[in-house]
Amino acid sequence: MTTMTQDAVLALGEEDARPAEIRRHELAGFLRSRRERITPEDVGLPRGARRRTPGLRREEVAHLSAVGVTWYTWLEQARDIQVSAQVLDALARTLRLDTSERAHLFALAGAIDPSPASSCARLTPELRLMLDKLEPMPACVQNSRYDILAYNSTYRLLFCDLDEIPPEDRNWMLLAFTHEQWRSTIVNLDEVERIMAAKFRAGMAEHLAEPTWKSVLKRLLDESAEFREVWERHEVVQSVPSKVKHFINPLVGPIAVVHTDLWLGRDGGARMVTYTPVDDATRERLDRLRELALSSNS
Template sequence: MTTMAPESDIRRQELAGFLRSRRERITPEQVGLVRGRRRRTPGLRREEVAQLSAVGVTWYTWLEQARDIQVSPQVLDALARALLLDRSERSHLFALSGATDPAPGTECPSVTPALRTLLEQLEPIPACVQNSRYDILAYNRTYGRLLCDLDALPPEDRNCMILAFTDADWRASVVDLPEVNRTMAAKFRASMAGHLAEPAWKALLKRLETESAEFREVWERHEVVNQGGRTKYIRNAEVGLLHVEHTNLWLGPGSGPRLVSYPPADAVTRERLERLWSLAAAEPPSYGTMGE
């Protein structure tokens, strides 16, 4: 006879693993700490997370050991900030802890005011910030008009996977759609390997399988591809065909958020991107963010 572990034990184990994985992905430099020569721990040390969160080292260690201890919403809020959790990760932290988030609208800490300024200054080059789940966390005005009208979409639909497989305007803008979507699904599968138990990832996968027969077909191939840049053609509805270089600039570890930009690959595309930016600039700026 198999004995099932109590739900509370499973939650604590999930919480412990989640905290460890988030701690290990953050470099000391990202939170203003000095790396030092003898560092062997990937990411932050437990005592560094405790220091940043203003909690006891022993207490935080018990959390990562799945001890049966109570955690207040205020402490969870401090941990979420110290670990640079995005909105979905923050929600996951509170769900695992069985607590109510006192600030559910907290912005993703990876989208800083300086990063917003960078997005603006990159124009007319389209650029956005995405996480590894392809959520579009923030974008400039040119990117907001590149493949579809992002401002017209609810925040929960601003996800490249959802748009690539379900949004008519986005799909009409992608040249060689079947091959591009097949590659995207392969990249998504590779990214998901480290997040198989996380509710936000499972919910996104379920939605894709429910809403797109095309996605179900390519997902069954079990193909995987690492993230990387490439030359792309985009058929913009307002300015015509664009030839761009897809580039990724990681804002942390490879599994974290990244700045995605589309510099022009030729003079014609540059002129057309400038025209697209002029059209977008004629409207009030949004510099959109998840949850706005």
């Protein structure tokens, strides 16, 4: 089969060069470019004396990704074939794609990335530094699914010792509905849960087919009668203005803070969540909470 370059596809004119066809050719070129930049030595393969192909051969990428050689060849020939998220994930790992390249791969293939990190900005050293500099104000980074991806020392002890919770369970929805110590710190818990469930339903509308979203929903339905009750109301809330929130911290007592979301991308997914004290009493208690967090790490 004779393949076309992207320029050739564009030259066909708007009536022939459909967006899907253009994406297939862009995907083919992208795969070739990433295949050619990886040496056999990078993946533990012998170079051999007669190798003329820059980087890896197609059959080597197919073998390392556990896909058929013919099928992978068709991908690089821009044929109209279906590709699963699992195969794209394998190719991304074989080709050693970074976060931006992985997102580009899935976008070109018209597939949804099941990786939990796919909806969150990369946690750069600069972003982590910002979390630390906000001390003693509690702050964390969440994605659109409410996974807690990073946090500062004050936030760590705001509800309970977050370090003691397994990373896969560090999700605000799961904790608010299933973790008794976390739940016990939240004033007006019923109203908070109702709003969160409504926001989660609104956010999930764009992610209905994503395994990670469905996994969180299944856990909530299986583990929380309170969640099942509010979920059945089918309430939807897109966003809630910054407002004062009240917590009863088990170490320092009542805390009153203003919740603010600082969005980290244009898609409205990843955000830095900050809690600003509303009075001197809360400010002093947050200072004390940070001291306790730092001393417990020393």
